Amino acid sequence: MTSLGIVGYGAYVPRFRISVEEIARVWGEDAETIKNGLGVQEKSVPDKDEDTITIAVEAGKNALARAGISPRTVGALYVGSESHPYAVKPSGTVVGEALDLGTDLMVADFEFACKAGTAAMQCCYGLVKAGVIDYGLAIGADTSQGRPGDMLEYTASAGGAAFVIGKDPLAELETTCSYTTDTSDFWRREGADYPSHGARFTGKPAYFHHVTQATQLLLGKLGLKPADFTAAVFHMPNGKFPTAAAAGLGFTPAQLERSLVVRRIGNTYSGSSLLGLTNVLDAAKPGDRILLTSYGSGAGSDAFSFLVTDRIIERRDKAPATEAYIQDKQHIDYGTYVRLRRKLKV
């Protein structure tokens, strides 16, 4: 059987950062307590002319560059986000034309809170495996917002990652599965500016249950145990949840360490676990096995196992590393932040 998986991957993180200290100063809260509680030091902030579409295009360009394929050979484009700029008009229509993917193209926008990007990967994988298309482009991107003064304001950030799925991969997709239930831990009604959530933190019945179940389901299908993986990546609503989920499943801090981009860029929602994966791939060696488990409120988790191939070596340097985006930053104050995010309704 021909091996299928990630042919090229790309990351994008906006340049501006706001620190936990700066937000805490405005609300009169203790920055150290919050940093320790969340495991986040600062978060990315999009520029005034950036949105989910522009982030998806930048990440998509990088994924196509690494794949080294003609954009016109991409047969499907699925963009996952919970901050699509239009309520009606798919983000993928703009992204597809901006990436010059041509018109012989299946397009749809996906929504499943923070796991819409991994759902897009599963669909591309299915279409490629069935032989319907040669390559699919799956993107997870968000410019998420927390209500001013809400704890989410410390973590809700912006970023995205894109994956070309097809044959001759740099990371073979061994298998994928999902675990889904009807759990109302976090939601946003049509027309509402900010999301609502059940509690200050939505832990046990939501994040931990779904992440753990999906991961165990995947391990069972493959007959693997945590020690068989070089690295593990989990959805990162903050720095604490993935660390606790990994420990509960039997993964070591060393297996998780490289994926924890959340500490320096915050929770990029649909981009969150995917940017953890791009950062892990940037340092991966042929033969490495990588676990990826996303989480989307509502709720569900998608789990994947990837086996890195020799192709990683020749393709990795064809686009900027995730770390390059994380380090190219400029700090802003709360006033600038409010203006950029248009939080003041005029």
Next chain:
Amino acid sequence: MVESVPLSWRLQRQRYNLIGTRCATCDERFFPPRNFCPSCRRKGKIEPFQFSGRGSVESFTVIRVAPSGFESQTPYAVGIIKLDEGTSISGQIVGDVTRVEMGKRVRPVFRRIREDGKEGVIHYGVKWALEG
């Protein structure tokens, strides 16, 4: 000014992908695309040419009072970019305006150009970001 949707749609592919033209006879490049070479005139052979968009800032100015549709973006820098592949192109330079300097290297980025009010179409296109 609200640009008509059909006009914007015709210019879109060119705007998104920096597709200009080139005269095959003298190798001069044009953006926006021209279908006539002013040097070779009738001997000119015009073909499509895709620019990489990399170049440097030739000149710029900072806009603090913006026209309708751009108000939310002030202050922003607009400049002339000297493209590596020949010809110059005007456009917006993104990010902190205090970092913009003449001669600085730039690369193209895909951004929101303008929105037609809260309920209208969002126009996208290429702008320039400072390298490094």
